Amino acid sequence: MTIKLMALLAMAAATAAQAQEGKLVDYRCAQPPNIQVLFAVDGQHATLRLPGGRDVVLPARPAGSGFHYGNSRYSLRGKEDELRWTRGKGDPVECRAAIGESRDTQAxxxxxxxxxxxxxxxxxxxxxxxxxxxxxxxxxxxxxxxxxxxxxxxxxxxxxxxxxxxxxxxxxxxxxxxxxxxxxxxxxxxxxxxxxxxxxxxxxxxxxxxxxxxxxxxxxxxxx
Missing domain, CATH: 2.40.128.270 (Lipocalin)
Incomplete structure (x- = not known):
């Protein structure tokens, strides 16, 4: 098996694993930092990914419409491509999904x-x-x-x-x-x-x- 083929298989495996884990969305926020959110397939939790490798798993909360995840420190509320997130006692920060933005552009x-x-x-x-x-x-x-x-x-x-x-x-x-x-x-x-x-x-x-x-x-x- 060639190195190139092994790399392609590894990439495919990683993609499949992420698909089973949930949907990963990049958000661009009105105030830094920008964030990533990994939404679980079953909707029971979402993982907030912050710069520096910090991951915070947030359980689902009741929401009239859209979604709501949170704990005593972090809160995520949103609908479709829009999201508001709160840290501690700070004001909510407005974010929007970075649809169509390539990884090459981001880096x-x-x-x-x-x-x-x-x-x-x-x-x-x-x-x-x-x-x-x-x-x-x-x-x-x-x-x-x-x-x-x-x-x-x-x-x-x-x-x-x-x-x-x-x-x-x-x-x-x-x-x-x-x-x-x-x-x-x-x-x-x-x-x-x-x-x-x-x-x-x-x-x-x-x-x-x-x-x-x-x-x-x-x-x-x-x-x-």
């Missing part, structure tokens, strides 16, 4: 030479104050250097990347004091120092530490 963003703006750090969404500049970073491919804005100060440093491994080195910032942004800056720089690998899902970059925990989530924008 089009490159790690390097992309403007990545901060969306979540330390498990908390980043919500800028009025007029606050957005924290971001760029991994420059030619210089093999990282530069960006940490929340109050400009930051720079080195990085090493191979396959899905990513480590930042000698992260430094300027020394200006700010009324807003210092807490974000501290959390952001600590997240970079802890990063051991990364994952790109669509336009979201998830930074992950050595234990597999998410340190930060950033969203892609064309380089400015």
């Amino acid at each position: 089009a963003w490159r790690l390097k030479d992309t403007y990545w703006r901060l969306r979540e750090v330390g498990g908390q969404p980043f919500l800028p104050a009025s007029g606050q500049r957005e924290p971001h970073l760029v991994l420059a491919s030619k210089e093999q250097r990282m530069h960006g804005f940490a929340g109050c100060n400009r930051m720079l440093g080195g990085y090493e990347q191979e396959a899905d491994s990513l480590r930042f080195a000698h992260v430094a910032t300027t020394m200006m004091a700010c009324v807003n942004g210092m807490d974000t800056e501290t959390a952001f720089t600590h997240a970079l120092e802890r990063t051991a690998r990364y994952r790109i899902d669509g336009d979201l970059l998830t930074l992950i530490d050595a234990e597999g925990a998410t340190t930060a989530i950033l969203q892609a924008t064309a380089l400015r």
